Amino acid sequence: MSPGPVRGATPNRRLGSVRGVSVLSPPGRRARPSAPETSRLSSAAREELRRRLLDLIEGHRVVIFSKSYCPHSARVKELFSSLGVECNILELDQVDNGASVQEVLSEITHQNTVPNIFVNKVHVGGCDRTFQAHQSGLLQKLLQEDPAYDYDLIVIGGGSGGLACAQEAAILGRKVMVLDFVAPSPQGTSWGLGGTCVNVGCVPKKLMHQAALLGQALTDSRRFGWEFSQQVKHNWGTLTEAVQTHVGSLNWGCRLSLREKAVAYVNAHGEFVEHHKVKATNGKGQKTCYTAAKFVIATGERPRYLGIQGAKEYCITSDDLFSLPYCPGATLVVGASYVALECAGFLAGLGLEVTVMVRSVLLRGFDQEMAERLGSSLERLGVRFLRKFVPVAVLQLQKGSPGKLKVVARSTEGPETVEGVYNTVLLAIGRDSCTKGIGLEKIGVKINEKNGKIPVNDMEQTNVPYVYAVGDVLEGKPQLTPVAMQAGKLLARRLFGGCLEKCDYVNVPTVVFTPLEYGCCGLSEERAAQEYQRENLEERVVGFHILGPNAGEITQGFAAAMKCGLTKRLLDDTVGIHPTCAEVFTTLEITKSSGLDIMQKGC
């Protein structure tokens, strides 16, 4: 059985809502004889084409599959034209895969001739049946029929990806709703619209990073002649208040932006109850149901908790840190993700005592040499690392703001245990997708049971054709705000704007905002060595890595250059900007394999 959606009102029950406008004939394309094309579609390609066709049908008011020379097709086009109805016409003799389209179309409609007409997702038939429908008034009825759904699109999750998608769809004239609801963290922290990035991710983290950098600037400034009292203290309250004020303004900005674009926003938890229908439950427990033709799941992730004694009671996560009402004091950061190291970095930069407990490697998935160098840079700032230990229990010694916690940790390599006393324990051991409790099982959206993530095709489409997903919930995609935004925006354009561009997940740059920033794009050295033979590594640039001040600002342009096919030769040919850190890349001469000294000297 097809897992596709079932809607009583639709006579053809096999219609899904996959979008695949790429089969639409590009304007101005020359006709090509298509008759001799023999279709040997693989089953995967057939399935994909089928989904695309269904999507095309679902996505437009009138769709005519036609052949440019066919007189019947011409009559039907004239009819719609005389009715003043805009239609989407696919000339099967003018697209590369016309024969395949016709074949799949006949599977869907049991009609293997053209023209083949759909009105408001209903299969009308060929030329004669269309004219009959016109005479009987059925065609007008079909044309007038209100969209059966409340919305063209409902986005579940108001983070970067969801909002980008919703707004773009609204710009394209669609009726859109966003459902967003933040379940409070175990410590009771909650926040407004905008998702992780705005509230408990990129934005507050970068501001706290900036605060730490300014601490370093204060020290530096004395060397540069600035004189002020030796007594410099940091006030956590001032910082969090400033950060939260800015976050609040962004929440408001997101609300405003949705309102301006006439996107309906409901602060409620969305859960699928049946096909094309979600139940929205707000903070007061009130429930309302909404229907839509298409859905985008953009619910993101939340920090993972350890299943150990005291974790939920006493530990905080990045969900809590940026609005913590008191200075965290001596802090144990558990984990070695970028979140862990960034938090450890800025807390240390603000003058706090910081320990990082690492089970195995730093920054898994990143270039390991860079990760280790980054670790050393943190150590030089006074961050203590407890490697190859995992916490087994967190006990409260003393209540307070902050209180005192005892952490018992066990070695991963033997029976050894250590104990430490901290004011705050911050868990940063990973994040879990918010794909449970949203009714995905009700409509048959598959998730990867192991990690809760949603597998999608290269059009961000789930196995249920009218349900899409963007952002951190996706399986095997970078978990980054700009990626989610790009994916969301392009998805909306493909769904509603006739655009074909897919989100390109290759060579996505990213930066770890530790006090010494680490920027990278492309492959790690390890991956590159796996994917290419070592001796071939010195010409095309397949990976870019920098550890240093402003790595974020530096990496962006290099990422753009990598999009344009950067080679080592071009790097060498580019003139540097003096004096910057970035210019070093234009004069890299020493290969690692040469083993030569790489300390920079002089001018």
Next chain:
Amino acid sequence: MAALRGPAGRFRWRVRAVPGGARGAAGQQCYDLLVIGGGSGGLACAKEAAQLGKKVAVVDYVEPSPRGTRWGLGGTCVNVGCIPKKLMHQAALLGGSLHDASHFGWEVAQPIRHDWRKMAEAVQNYVKSLNWGHRVQLQDRKVKYFNFKASFVNKHTVCGVSKGGKETLLSAEHIVIATGGRPRYPTHIEGALEYGITSDDIFWLKESPGRTLVVGASYVALECAGFLTGLGLDATVMMRSVPLRAFDQQMASLVTNHMASHGTRFLRGCIPLKVERLSDGQLQVTWVDLASDRKDTGTFDTVLWAVGRVPETGSLNLEKAGVRTSPDTQKILVDAQEATSVPHIYAIGDVAEGRPELTPTAIMAGRLLARRLCGQSSDLMDYDNVPTTVFTPLEYGCVGLSEEEAVARHGEDSVEVYHAYYKPLEFTVPERDASQCYIKVVCLREPPRLVLGLHFLGPNAGEVTQGFALGIKCGASYEQVMRTVGIHPTCAEEVVKLRISKRSGLDPTVTGC
């Protein structure tokens, strides 16, 4: 001669009469390559050639400035250019950081003041360490270094005069002139030479320059005025016409707007007439406003001339070697190989006609020249799409064409400009004014919209611009840049998010979310 000009002849090393000998017939020293001028370009060329096995000498001599400032090996960049300028720029930026810090929770008790002496000493010590580093590097690479003032005797021979007046003759198969330039003094202005200083002096002042008048509209003028203002000094820029001529003029006016809104005063359309010293030691400057023809005066502690630079060609006796210079600029005429009118004599860096006056171009040109001279490659220096950054308080980085130049070359209808006013995240908390944070990408209108120029005004523009310069080198199109995923939250990501074209007339202000 004609044979020597052939491609093979040009680079062949003539067999010397004295094999491997250091001394020629009349006690003169012979080298494969003699470099005149120990700045960025000269040193790069000398070191590269030495590494490739040539016998190389560098002659460097710093004529003290009219105020008596002198410095060590390394040329303008190291001593009186990029390096001290960027450090003083950094000092000024740190002043801004001190202000920001309180908004981020740092409690710093007032008063905060700046000690010029302390900064200058730190900067000067660093510069001295670089001077020393250059000496060591030359030694390591077995490049002979002479602290001589050089002038040509003939096509292959240079006479070096030491500080003590001792003369030494040096001869070489190939000679590279890399003597750079020095600040121009408007000697026609009464008191200019007597009382004014230039960028040759500012970085070596032991005491704060105090209330300063900077005359000129070059990037040197704006950078100096910018950091002086940032250090809390009263700085005024007097310019005859437009700031940053040859740069994109929209960007240039944003740069000066930003400076003006941060306390730098501007006297536009004015030219100085004379400088006098008052009895209290202050300098009284008289100027005329060209529009109204009104004269006005002001008093300053320091007058800094930043009205351009003159190439150091006057004392080289170039005519003895037959090296031709431009009658307009006095710069040395060169071809694509960096060769002068005399085929075995080359000129690189600021002294060469038509070259960008930038350290990295001089370095690259010098190295490529050395490689060609040593038969290692035939690659020529590509002077197109050279990126640069003006280190004003709000930095301005650019690469490729200005909007004006793009329109001039391709026509208004063929050029599309995408632009944005953006707000750096770091500006939000301290409520810094971001009204001049602006980016534009100038490209061809025809898809795929080849990028012709990129202009970025904002924090860390130097760091931001470098990678994009590479992209342009790779032939980036607007579409490719837009397909690049941003790095959040950075300023640089705004470049890959430019969606509003100037032609559309839409508001280019980036809004949240």
